[in-house]
Amino acid sequence: MEQFFLQLTNGLAVGGIYALIALGYTMVYGVLKLINFAHSDLFTLGAYLGLTLLTSMALTDRLGPFWGTVLLAFMVMLLIAIVGALLDRVAYRPLRQSPRLSAVVSALGASIFLQNTVMLVYGARFQVYPQGILPSTAIRVMGLDIPMVRLIVLCTSTLMMLALFFFIQKTKTGTAIRAAAIDQGAARLMGIDVNRVILMVFLVGPALGGVAGLLVGLYYGQINFTMGWGYGLKAFTAAILGGIGNIPGAMVGGILLGVIEAMGAAYLSIAWKDAIAFCVLILILIFRPTGLLGERVAEKV
Amino acid sequence: MTNQRTIITISLANVVFASLPFFLNTYWVDVLNSIGIYSILALSLNLIVGHAGLFNLGHAAFYAIGAYTAAILNTGYGIPILALLPACGFTAGVFAVLIARPIIHLRGDYLCIVTIGVGEIVRIALINDVFGVTGGANGIFGIARPSLFGFSVRSPQHFFYYIWTFAGITVCLFHLLENSRFGRALNYLREDEVAAEGSGVDTAHYKLAAFVVGAVWAGMAGNIYASKMTIISPESFTFWESVLMFAIVILGGSGSIPGMLLGAFLIVGLPELFREFANARMLVFGAAMIAMMIFRTQGILPAKQRRYSLPESSGEESGTG
Numbered sequence: 332m333e334q335f336f337l338q339l340t341n342g343l344a345v346g347g348i349y350a351l352i353a354l355g356y357t358m359v360y361g362v363l364k365l366i367n368f369a370h371s372d373l374f375t376l377g378a379y380l381g382l383t384l385l386t387s388m389a390l391t392d393r394l395g396p397f398w399g400t401v402l403l404a405f406m407v408m409l410l411i412a413i414v415g416a417l418l419d420r421v422a423y424r425p426l427r428q429s430p431r432l433s434a435v436v437s438a439l440g441a442s443i444f445l446q447n448t449v450m451l452v453y454g455a456r457f458q459v460y461p462q463g464i465l466p467s468t469a470i471r472v473m474g475l476d477i478p479m480v481r482l483i484v485l486c487t488s489t490l491m492m493l494a495l496f497f498f499i500q501k502t503k504t505g506t507a508i509r510a511a512a513i514d515q516g517a518a519r520l521m522g523i524d525v526n527r528v529i530l531m532v533f534l535v536g537p538a539l540g541g542v543a544g545l546l547v548g549l550y551y552g553q554i555n556f557t558m559g560w561g562y563g564l565k566a567f568t569a570a571i572l573g574g575i576g577n578i579p580g581a582m583v584g585g586i587l588l589g590v591i592e593a594m595g596a597a598y599l600s601i602a603w604k605d606a607i608a609f610c611v612l613i614l615i616l617i618f619r620p621t622g623l624l625g626e627r628v629a630e631k632v
Numbered sequence: 633m634t635n636q637r638t639i640i641t642i643s644l645a646n647v648v649f650a651s652l653p654f655f656l657n658t659y660w661v662d663v664l665n666s667i668g669i670y671s672i673l674a675l676s677l678n679l680i681v682g683h684a685g686l687f688n689l690g691h692a693a694f695y696a697i698g699a700y701t702a703a704i705l706n707t708g709y710g711i712p713i714l715a716l717l718p719a720c721g722f723t724a725g726v727f728a729v730l731i732a733r734p735i736i737h738l739r740g741d742y743l744c745i746v747t748i749g750v751g752e753i754v755r756i757a758l759i760n761d762v763f764g765v766t767g768g769a770n771g772i773f774g775i776a777r778p779s780l781f782g783f784s785v786r787s788p789q790h791f792f793y794y795i796w797t798f799a800g801i802t803v804c805l806f807h808l809l810e811n812s813r814f815g816r817a818l819n820y821l822r823e824d825e826v827a828a829e830g831s832g833v834d835t836a837h838y839k840l841a842a843f844v845v846g847a848v849w850a851g852m853a854g855n856i857y858a859s860k861m862t863i864i865s866p867e868s869f870t871f872w873e874s875v876l877m878f879a880i881v882i883l884g885g886s887g888s889i890p891g892m893l894l895g896a897f898l899i900v901g902l903p904e905l906f907r908e909f910a911n912a913r914m915l916v917f918g919a920a921m922i923a924m925m926i927f928r929t930q931g932i933l934p935a936k937q938r939r940y941s942l943p944e945s946s947g948e949e950s951g952t953g
Binding site (some may be wrong): 333365366421425430431433434435436437439440442443444445449450451564567568571590602603605607613617620 | 753
């Protein structure tokens with residue numbers, strides 16, 4: 332039982348990270364119907380930029396661990412949001428009128444490009460985050476030692492998700508994003524600037540992905556230029572699991588996938604851990620392609 | 633007249649190409665061998681991506697299954713590797729039927745994601761030594777060289793003729809397939825699935841058939857790869873291998889056989905010329921893929937439009953193609 336709860340907290344922490352990345356996929360897919368393959372590499376870039384800022388500016392030494400990390404997170408968000416917007420401008424915007432699959436190929440190209448840029452700049456080896464930024468202690472909850480890091484990661488991702496949920500549901504821009512996701516043409520007729528909505532999506536999604544990268548760096552302590560691929564594919568699985576294009580769905584799907592994976596690794600086989608998520612992906616696409624919270628949409632002719 | 637000239641040009645080019653091993657050193661012959669294997673793989677993927685329009689980003693899985701079938705049956709049971717060519721194609725084909733059957737109806741980008749997942753599951757299964765026969769992360773070594781009538785294919789020069797003969801046969805067969813009823817049906821469903829179905833094309837059947845034929849060919853390419861390397865491991869069948877094949881198809885010009893050959897030469901051969909920039913190779917690919925989609929979606933050597941001339945008796949100019 333103790334094992335179960337420890338795995339549960341681990342699954343929730345990882346699931347929170349998946350959910351943050353999944354939000355970026357689902358928002359872009361909702362508005363553009365495009366799998367943004369490069370999103371996973373923006374996540375990696377977030378982890379690397381976070382490391383660079385952390386070591387070069389010594390933020391945590393000057394401001395203390397808490398405010399230092401918060402400021403760092405905001406800087407990473409800002410930078411990755413800019414990269415995200417640039418990505419859209421260069422790789423996707425010229426293809427708005429093209430067949431959808433052209434944009435998918437372009438996304439794949441952008442992913443390869445970004446990943447190899449990170450490799451050329453930072454090298455192919457694992458990079459290590461400095462120790463002791465997040466507390467390494469554990470707190471006792473009902474007789475269980477739960478590492479603080481897990482709680483911090485889970486709280487951060489929950490906080491970010493709540494902020495996004497509020498933004499999407501309550502603000503005018505959020506309403507515009509939802510409207511454009513339902514029907515771009517009609518949204519345009521209602522006076523919504525769809526291009527601005529798309530820009531907004533490419534600012535917010537990558538910002539969340541960048542923070543997820545930073546969290547992975549802080550949680551696991553080491554990062555690699557290829558790590559985005561695995562996380563990205565799992566996060567996309569999470570987005571499909573919850574129903575692609577559906578923002579609460581991505582949150583639920585991410586947390587659920589994290590827990591499924593942690594439980595699978597603990598009780599089935601650790602060696603097959605990575606295959607579990609892909610099996611979930613295939614099963615969900617075969618049996619319920621619209622996801623858990625998605626609505627059934629007929630294919631347009 | 634032009635037809636005759638084309639035949640002469642192609643024959644001459646073939647003779648020149650066949651004599652290359654006499655002028656090049658072993659290293660460059662080996663590079664040409666790699667290009668040959670990737671040409672075969674790209675031609676097989678072209679059937680799925682280029683002709684049927686199904687986005688398959690897990691082609692390395694079929695390649696891996698062919699290679700592992702060859703390796704396991706050759707090292708474990710001593711069956712000659714050349715005799716295993718059909719067996720490799722068969723196992724890859726059966727696997728393709730099993731996995732493609734339930735997912736074939738998925739839309740473009742979903743199919744793309746699922747095939748990535750399948751490719752990864754196969755790779756993880758190979759690393760985890762599934763059924764205790766794949767040798768885990770170390771792979772399988774000691775695979776025999778192919779031999780025909782007592783002549784053993786050993787040196788890179790021998791392999792040059794072996795691989796490129798196979799590639800040549802592939803080109804001829806796929807050219808015939810392209811212009812057959814089957815090829816036309818695939819193109820039709822790529823262009824407009826609903827219209828194709830409305831005209832009586834059994835889309836699910838044709839999509840599955842394209843997937844299986846492509847997989848069979850990739851499986852046989854896996855056999856050739858295994859016999860060329862004599863050692864195989866899961867590292868050779870990663871997602872990037874699938875991306876490489878995919879990039880050849882897209883950049884070369886999907887649906888076009890000359891495009892596949894050119895693509896293989898550019899993507900596999902060109903980096904060998906610029907060894908010092910080897911690290912930046914993928915970077916350039918990525919940028920090229922974006923640029924290609926924006927400026928020339930159809931690839932470098934796109935497929936020609938099908939042309940049908942009007943009957944002679946009509947006397948009109950056959951301008952409508």
